[in-house]
Amino acid sequence: MNEIVRKDFPNLERVIDGKKLCYLDNASTSQRPKKVVDATIKYYTQMNANVHRGVYHLSQEATDAFESVRGKIERFIGASSEREIIFTKGTTESINLIASSYGEHHINKGDVIAVTRMEHHANFVPWQQLAKRKGARFEIIELTSDLRLDPKEVDRVLALRPKIVAVSLLSNVTGVVNPISSLAARFKMVGSVVVVDAAQGIAHGEVTIERLGPIDFLAFSSHKLCGPTGVGILWGREALLEKMPPYQVGGNMISHVGDFDSEWNELPHKFEAGTPDIAGVIGFGAAIDYIETQGRVRIESYEAKITEYVLDELKNVPGVRLLGPAEVHHRAPIFSVAIEGVHAHDLATFLDMQGISVRAGHHCAHPLMMKLGLPATCRASFSFYNNMEEAAIFIQALKDSQVFFARKVKPTPITQAQGKRGIV
């Protein structure tokens, strides 16, 4: 699909140090099509005004453009009402909002809060800290050897009847896709509130509330779905949101402010204090349009081809350890690799020298990396605008890296004389 698609992304044309950019860090943030950038520029140059404030024409235009994006998101994820769509600054803020507003008022001492071993810090630390504040029990659902949720662990945690279970749709480290709808159905039976982190998931398939099953909250970011940075979404069931207290207080979120008390605006504004990232939201709307034009089902099946190719080829690269399952249907095109004897940072610098942008590090998933005993991995994450040629360049570079880094380690004892050696 992508030779035409690639033309929509000006940055993909970049040449760095004589090498064509091969952008494989889409799990960190995606590239943005020109239409998205144009939409934000258009806001600033042609309608620039605050939203929900002025009675003048320009402000109404800005408000309409801003609010129309809420409707787009509602339809995109199949929510039941625009009242359920809250603009935040990203997944991290969305999850913090739930933990603070819902968590603070519904979690008591001795309650159980559960997460999984594969969570990003954004869907781990807010729950861990909530549990700590409340004296609640914090449970981690452990993984199988191929880093999927361990069914025995799911059973164990289900039996604890957690008040909240927070799980990602798709792991940013391993690319594992979790079976959210069946998990949600089971956790609902024991009364849990189910929070889904779709920061990665949203970019790799048709994510709708209906397909996710009886979940309660969904969080994702614009910038991983071709939209601007600084914008995210929190979706929540209206009945829950209605009962939750505000997260931040100030302008826009009030209906009446008296000297000694205030009343809150209605949903979704109750959770949107202050001036939002108007240009960002409008740009996100353009990104949603763009993704819909490409077609999410089409994107998913194209990406599956890349996944299949990379999985197949990786089998022929000796010394490479791929984290997570080797079957295409359990994963998205996110590949964390560790190469025997080569540190992830060295590998990433080597790949960068070939123009390949990958992420090296712990991917904001300390609890998982510590469990695996890995300080860092190199992660290549693909998007629908990457092509097979880039996948091949990545595989070839992994092969070349082994020659590049070939070395014989021969530690010298500490007692050895420390003679100075000249430059060779």
Add this chain to the structure above:
Amino acid sequence: MSYRDVFGEILADHYESPRNFGKIDHPTKVEQGYNPLCGDQVAVSVLVKDAESACPMIDQCSFEGEGCSICLASASMMTELVKGHSREEALQLIEAFRQKMQGAENVPGLPSDTSEEDLVALYGIRRFPVRIKCALLAWTTLKKALDA
């Protein structure tokens, strides 16, 4: 193309055969250094002689740990350099190296760019800004050990 072509023989050599790698007997201080961003981890041990005197001397310095080639090669060079120097001189060297790696030119107290000292090989890492912290980890860890 090989690692040596890009990073040079000296860096490769220190990475492959790190000097002063391991523990020393009865260290005065062992300090842990950790770079949470990339997971690099080093433990630097020092044996300081005449610790209570006006001029404490570094008798031995060693390191252990896990990290990328730049982190380990830099640690290896550092242990060679500080040995036999006073605590004060070592602290000055650490500060000078930090300034150099963060972009300063002609830092007094450091080998010049054309010198044949091994350390000069690390100056080239400034080309890779994100890797500078790898080169500095052992040094900031030693500073902690000496400050305490």
